Amino acid sequence: MxxxxxxxxxxxxxxxxxxxxxxxxxxxxxxxxxxxxxxxxxxxxxxxxxxxxxxxxxxxxxxxxxxxxxxxxxxxxxxxxxxxxxxxxxxxxxxxxxxxxxxxxxxxxxxxxxxxxxxxxxxxxxxxxxxxxxxxxxxxxxxxxxxxxxxxxxxxxxxxxxxxxxxxxxxxxxxxxxxxxxxxxxxxxxxxxxxxxxxxxxxxxxxxxxxxxxLSKSGFTRSNFSVRKMDVLEVWKKQMDFWKEKNKRIYEYTAMVYYTKLINLAYWGNRYKCDEEINKRLRYIEKELEEKYSLIIKNPNIGNKKYKYWLFKTSPKLFYCIWGLYLKLTKNDSVANI
The missing domain is CATH 3.90.550.10 (Spore Coat Polysaccharide Biosynthesis Protein SpsA; Chain A)
Known part of the structure; x- marks a missing residue:
């Protein structure tokens, strides 16, 4: 047919x-x-x-x-x-x-x-x-x-x-x-x-x-860091909520992705916080990381990433400094790695 x-x-x-x-x-x-x-x-x-x-x-x-x-x-x-x-x-x-x-x-x-x-x-x-x-x-x-x-x-x-x-x-x-x-x-x-x-x-x-x-896009393109890069949080939170009552394994996975995006965007938001809208989103991200800390460290997918979140909870300023140095040393200091 x-x-x-x-x-x-x-x-x-x-x-x-x-x-x-x-x-x-x-x-x-x-x-x-x-x-x-x-x-x-x-x-x-x-x-x-x-x-x-x-x-x-x-x-x-x-x-x-x-x-x-x-x-x-x-x-x-x-x-x-x-x-x-x-x-x-x-x-x-x-x-x-x-x-x-x-x-x-x-x-x-x-x-x-x-x-x-x-x-x-x-x-x-x-x-x-x-x-x-x-x-x-x-x-x-x-x-x-x-x-x-x-x-x-x-x-x-x-x-x-x-x-x-x-x-x-x-x-x-x-x-x-x-x-x-x-x-x-x-x-x-x-x-x-x-x-x-x-x-x-x-x-x-x-x-x-x-x-x-x-792979070298020129129309609907990838761009440098901007407030729209933070859209990824809402997307993954939506997935996390979607799976919460449907599939435990996928829920735990999407939740861990959401938490990973949170802390990565906290770092990048801090680097670009001179932008008023980015700074506003940064305050939300930092609050979310603080409130979700106990859930984050209990997630079965966290592995050795728990030290990253512990450092952030101990001192966000210290985290921003140490994580920025780590990214530069490992040559991963790129918005593409969010």
Whole structure:
């Protein structure tokens, strides 16, 4: 059955890469596509490029919006999408010619709600491929979630099969009914993937790198430390609360991630506390670490990290000094390590 599949592409200031992305979609071996390009207020020629492709290919729908972020763009794409299935592609990435065909085929064969594949890391001067066996693995919802959080489940020796990103997957679009991207927040993938996996009855993975992820991002980019980096706290606290009554092991894991983000952001917030909003968030983080200390040190996942929290409780100023020195000595003094 040749069912309609919607490909949703949020676009922002990627004129250098956009044509390659769109060409990779329109030249798919699976042709019954609806291609939704959402220009998120680009200030370069990206919006014009979208319109030009829409004139050439009747399958392309272009939306233009003021700059509201990738979550709003994806949600608007979902709202206009007509396909029974949908997938996402970042506008500076590209997909192999059989990407959609393969994901659709294994989804139908295994009666899955989500299908996914491995991806290639594309650097300026090289391509990184971790595995390429073609192995197909089926998961129940909880098996997929265990793999996401713990790299466990069927064939657990093959790690990193189910990952947090939304763009290397094909979905039944009905999964997004009542489950949209949280708008106005960074790390939107972390905030939605676990919820979609929880709703899915079956997930299938194929060990083929069919998605090409460009690691030198230029549109929706990573940035230096800012108050929005602190969005990660709300995202992981939301996960922690989600799992509290559903699964003890995942709850304890997500709680430990939340505590780790707290103390890491305390350090970075202290470095940038001259910013009024960051300083306000820092005071909240320090209070949260103080109030949650007994829970933190009792978490079964804490290991030798307990000394880090003990030092902070003893003296935040001493912690900031010693931890900053440690990060410099270990060459981990980067916002990317939050």
């Amino acid at each position: 040749n069912e309609l599949i919607s490909v949703i592409v949020p676009v922002y200031n990627v004129e250098m890469y956009l044509s390659k992305c769109i060409e990779s979609i329109i030249n798919q071996s699976y042709t019954n596509l609806e291609i939704v390009l959402i220009d998120d207020g680009s200030t370069d020629t990206s919006g014009k490029i979208c319109d030009e492709y829409a004139q050439k290919d009747f399958r392309i729908v272009t939306l233009h919006q003021s700059n509201k972020g990738i979550s709003v763009a994806r949600n608007n794409g979902l709202r206009v999408a007509k396909g029974r299935y949908c997938c996402f592609c970042d506008s500076d990435d590209f997909i192999d010619f059989n990407y959609i065909e393969v994901l659709y085929k294994i989804m139908k064969e295994k009666n899955a709600d989500i299908s996914c594949c491995r991806f290639k890391g594309i650097y300026a001067d090289s391509t990184v491929i971790k595995s390429n066996t073609g192995t197909i693995i089926e998961y129940s919802s909880m098996e997929a979630l265990n793999n996401l959080y713990f790299n466990s489940g069927p064939m657990q020796q093959v790690s990193n099969k189910i990952n947090i990103v939304v763009w290397n997957k094909l979905y039944k679009r009905e999964l997004f009914s009542g489950t949209l991207f949280t708008e106005g927040r960074d790390i939107e993938d972390v905030d939605i993937t676990y919820r979609l996996l929880y709703k899915a009855k079956r997930v299938v993975y194929i060990d083929l790198p069919l998605y090409n992820y460009r």
